[in-house]
Amino acid sequence: MKNFKFAALALALAAIGSANAAVITFQTGTSTAGVQSTAQAYADVVNAAVSGSTGHSVVLSSYDNVSNNSVFHAGNSNIAYKSTIDFGLTSAGTYSFRAGVDFGKGGAVFLDGQVVDFKTNDMWWGGSYSNASQYFQVSGANLSAGNHTLTIYGLEGCCDGGQQVQFAKVGEGYQSFTANTLAPVPEPETYAMLLGGLAMVGVVARRRRAA
Template identity: 65%
Template sequence: MKFVKLAALAVAMAFSTAEAAVITFQTGYSNAGAQGSAIEYRDVVEAAVANSSHSTVLNNYDIVSNQSLFGAGANHIAFKSTINFGLDAAGSYAFRAGVDFGNGGAVFLDGQAVAFKSSDMWWAHSYNNTNSVFSVGSQALAAGNHTLTIYGLEGCCDGGQQVQFSANGAAFQSFSADTLRLAAAVPEPETYAMMLGGLGLVGAIARRRRGKPAA
C-alpha cells in the first residue's frame, strides 16, 4: 500500500508542477496615428513588428522601453507585448498596464479585445492616472493556457512601461518569468517520465498482487 501511495503522489506532482509566464516584448517602426478600434491597433502593430528584428523575452515586465531593451530611438514606435500563462484551476483575474502610447493602443485577452483607448496615454508611473492606463476588470478564466496581448503606438518619447495582474482579488504584482507561478500548462518531458514511472509502479504492484497465491 505504501508503494501505491508513493506512485499516486508522483502522478499528482506531475500534474501540479507550475511553469512561469513567457513574456515576449516586440517593437517596430510606425508613424501611424490614433486608430479607430482595437482591431485596427492590432493590425497596424502586427504589420510593424513583422518588419522588425526587435524582439526579446523579458525576465519581468517592470518599467521597460524600446530604448532600454534595444538601444533604439524614442519616436514612431509600435509596441507588442505577448504574455503567455496558464492556470492550474479556474479563477478570477484582473490586469492593468501603465504605458506610454502617445497614439493609444489596445489589450486582447485570449484573442478578444478587452480594452481600447485612442487618446494620448502617459501614465507617469502612477495608476492614479486612470485616463492613461489600461485596466481590465475581473475576468473569469478557466484552467489551461491564456494569452494577454498589448498593442500600442508611440509618437514620442518612449517612457517606461509595466504590466501587472491580480489573482482572485489579491494585490497587483508585475508579471515575471521568475516569480509568476500561476499554472501548469503542459508538463515538461521529465514530468511525463515521472508520471509514467508512477503509473508503471502501480501496474507492477497490481500484477504482483494478482499472481500471489492465496494464504
C-alpha cells in the same frame, strides 16, 4: 548507451523546464501610423511593424519599467509596441490586469483573442494609476483553469517612457508579471514527454546495474 541516457534525461528536463515560467514576449518596430479607429486596426498596424525589417523581439524576465531604448537600445520615436504574456492557472479564478504605458497614439488590449480595453487618447501613466484614461484596465475577468494570453498593442510618436504590466487575483494586491508568476500549465503531451523521458532514464539505469 551513455549518449542515449543523456538524450533521455535532456528530454525529461525539457518537459519540466517548459512549465517553470510565464513567457513575456516584448516586441517593437517602427511605425508612423496615427490613431486607429478600432482595436483590431491597432493589432494589424503593430503586427506589421514588429514583423518588418525594423522589428525587435525578446523574452523578458520581468515586465517593469520596460522601454524600447532600455531593452533594445533603439530610438524613442515612431514606435509600435506589442507585448504578449502567456500565462497559466492551475484552477479557475477571477483576475484583474492593468498596464501602465506610454502610447501617445493609443492602443488596445486583448485577452485570449478578445478585446478587453481600447483607447485612442494620448496615454502616459507616468508611474501612477490615479488617472484611468492614462492606462489600460481589465477588471474581474473570470478565467478557467489552463493557459491564457494577454496581448497589448500600442503606438507612440515619442518619447518611449517606461512601461509596466501587472495582474491581481481577486482579494489580493497587484504585482508585476515576471518569469516566475502564473507559469503556463503543461499540456497533456508535455506530461507524457516527461514520463517517457524519466522511464527511459530508469531503463538505462537498470541495464547498467545488470551489466
